Amino acid sequence: MTNENGMMRRLKGTMLKRMHGMITCREFEEFVLQYLDGELPPKQVKIFEWHLRICRECREYLAAYKRTIEIGRAALGSDDESIPDDVPEDLIRAVLDARKT
Amino acid sequence: MSDTQQGKPIEIGTAGDHEELVRANIGWMLALAERLLRDRGLAEDVVQESFVRAFDGLANFEGRSTLESWLHRITVNTALSKLRQVKRLAEQPIDEHLPEFDRHDCRIELPWSQLASVEEIMESDDLRRRVYVAIDELPDAYRVVLQLRDIEEYDTSEVAALLDITETNVKVRLHRARAALKKLLEPVLRAEESK
Numbered sequence: 001m002t003n004e005n006g007m008m009r010r011l012k013g014t015m016l017k018r019m020h021g022m023i024t025c026r027e028f029e030e031f032v033l034q035y036l037d038g039e040l041p042p043k044q045v046k047i048f049e050w051h052l053r054i055c056r057e058c059r060e061y062l063a064a065y066k067r068t069i070e071i072g073r074a075a076l077g078s079d080d081e082s083i084p085d086d087v088p089e090d091l092i093r094a095v096l097d098a099r100k101t
Numbered sequence: 102m103s104d105t106q107q108g109k110p111i112e113i114g115t116a117g118d119h120e121e122l123v124r125a126n127i128g129w130m131l132a133l134a135e136r137l138l139r140d141r142g143l144a145e146d147v148v149q150e151s152f153v154r155a156f157d158g159l160a161n162f163e164g165r166s167t168l169e170s171w172l173h174r175i176t177v178n179t180a181l182s183k184l185r186q187v188k189r190l191a192e193q194p195i196d197e198h199l200p201e202f203d204r205h206d207c208r209i210e211l212p213w214s215q216l217a218s219v220e221e222i223m224e225s226d227d228l229r230r231r232v233y234v235a236i237d238e239l240p241d242a243y244r245v246v247l248q249l250r251d252i253e254e255y256d257t258s259e260v261a262a263l264l265d266i267t268e269t270n271v272k273v274r275l276h277r278a279r280a281a282l283k284k285l286l287e288p289v290l291r292a293e294e295s296k
Contacts, residue, residue: 013205025208033276057210068283076252095152
């Protein structure tokens with residue numbers, strides 16, 4: 001991290017901590033789930049979205065976080081393709097035999 | 102046999118009925134168990150045990166839910182029992198994959214010039230394989246919460262009951278699982294940049 005970059009981050013951190021109606025990136029992190037679930041009260045939504053406007057890191061983080069949820073759904077979702085059409089016959093027989101015992 | 106007999110006891114008495122029930126449902130139950138366990142052998146055990154439980158409980162099935170959702174719940178419960186048996190549900194460290202902040206509480210996040218789309222990733226054999234590798238790197242205690250909430254669409258209170266943890270704990274684990282997966286997936290999400 002360059003000195004200039006370090007100074008900017010210190011300024012940003014100080015501003016977010018001290019200014020009324022602002023939250024730090026660390027505090028933002030605690031609200032992400034509630035924000036996406038629509039469970040944040042309106043006043044906190046405003047504060048959350050204000051942080052998003054001024055913070056490039058959190059804005060890009062949230063976009064990647066949302067894309068991750070979509071990818072998880074696509075990869076692990078229960079579409080027809082994920083259902084094996086080659087269920088071993090011996091497994092089916094074992095299930096039916098277990099019923100008889 | 103129909104699974105839409107809401108409010109009526111399901112009548113499955115003969116061996117033929119049982120075989121029809123097994124053949125109609127075993128495919129998706131195996132897929133569900135494998136998604137939860139990430140292990141085909143354990144998933145097959147779970148499917149067998151789930152059908153045993155289902156046959157034992159059929160007489161008491163009152164049709165308040167569809168037969169499929171009833172079997173879904175049995176499979177999830179059996180899979181979670183199996184994970185507990187093989188001691189894979191204990192909380193494991195995930196901190197190394199969580200977001201990082203500097204001493205001013207500012208997020209440390211490299212700039213994203215672009216973000217790969219779901220289609221780009223899922224249509225590439227290599228990228229899709231790397232997604233599964235990343236998912237498998239999540240500790241089970243977190244991966245299972247992500248699976249149950251984001252994929253199987255159980256609500257927070259249902260997941261809390263299934264795992265015998267608090268709702269707050271479900272929310273914490275879900276957020277950490279997503280955040281950790283996001284970090285694990287970064288090379289995939291940034292794949293376009295490395296071309």
